Amino acid sequence: MTGEPAVPETALGLVAQAGGLVPRGTRVEVFNRIYWVFLILGTLVGIVVISYMLWKAYKYRDTGERPAEDEDEDDDRPTLGELPTGSGGGKKLFLSFALSTIIVVSLILWTYGTLLYVEGKTTQDSADQIEVTVEGYQFGWRFIYPNGHRSTTLRVPEDKTVKLKVTSTDVFHNFGIPELKVKSDAIPGQETETWFVAEETGNYTAKCYELCGSGHSYMQADVIVMEQSEYQDWYSQTTPAPEENDSGPESGEGESTETGGESE
Known part of the structure; x- marks a missing residue:
């Protein structure tokens, strides 16, 4: 923490x-x-x-x-x-x-x-690491990059330390990426820090591991590990997204923030 x-x-x-x-x-x-x-x-x-x-x-x-x-x-x-x-x-x-x-x-x-x-x-902050804020909400995840870009998909480069600051906008959640051995509490009003290094490019799935409501089982997000040059190209083209309210967060990429239905 x-x-x-x-x-x-x-x-x-x-x-x-x-x-x-x-x-x-x-x-x-x-x-x-x-x-x-x-x-x-x-x-x-x-x-x-x-x-x-x-x-x-x-x-x-x-x-x-x-x-x-x-x-x-x-x-x-x-x-x-x-x-x-x-x-x-x-x-x-x-x-x-x-x-x-x-x-x-x-x-x-x-x-x-x-x-x-x-x-x-x-x-232990490092100039070479990437810092992303993870916000959990019922029932999805949003990722905020240092330049203010917001997305419901987490994109990171391979072989680089990724520092995550995990929090929640409503109830208790738990952010986890099983394949990368990442698991951290998402608590309203608090930030929990964790990190990981993805050694191989590919697609993974982030899930919620804290029962948080009727749509808990659908609370997932895509995690894409990219080559470093590909990530730099993507990141250079991102722009900050407007602030959103709690009723319906918007994505900086035009992606739907709903990763599943509203009920199981």
Whole structure:
């Protein structure tokens, strides 16, 4: 959000960056890395736990045999209605809890530091970035460019940082572009900042992820990622659009602002 400290301004961010632990790159790269780290670790933990359970089930299976009275019984063998008396159980339990705690806390700190880096970039202005204001309304999106041009289609160049200032003119909305890992609240009277870098040209769809009324499911907008030269040509031909009232926003390109019907 606006005013949120960037990663270097936090103690956790300093530690994480100093150790090279925070993944860098676009939002897609960062969130994909988080996904794969949790998937791989979760798979390994699952394999270990299930293998251990299967081994214990096999080791202590009921074969119908009973040890003779003069034979030593396995101290670790569970007996119905009795607590285990083995000497190594307490140490194993302690080590398992300690190892689990270390892994979970490490993942929490790493993930939090990564998210601070991702969202903290919005406060680090760059002369090379493009800034677009996103306004949500029932039931559509309008995009306002630095020169005052307004559109219901978001056009951006590839391989450039796009800074979005997201807000709403009526009720709570949530602006998201799933393929680009962008998701930000649209709150009336407030601006929420986020960013993304689109590495490939193409067409995407922005959606609302906050239930906002009867036309919520139709609240979508086209996102077009263009080559940088093509974007510059398009942007140089745009002109500011007149201010509009809340009853019916106009588009700077003559596009209809209604992206869907008024009811589901």
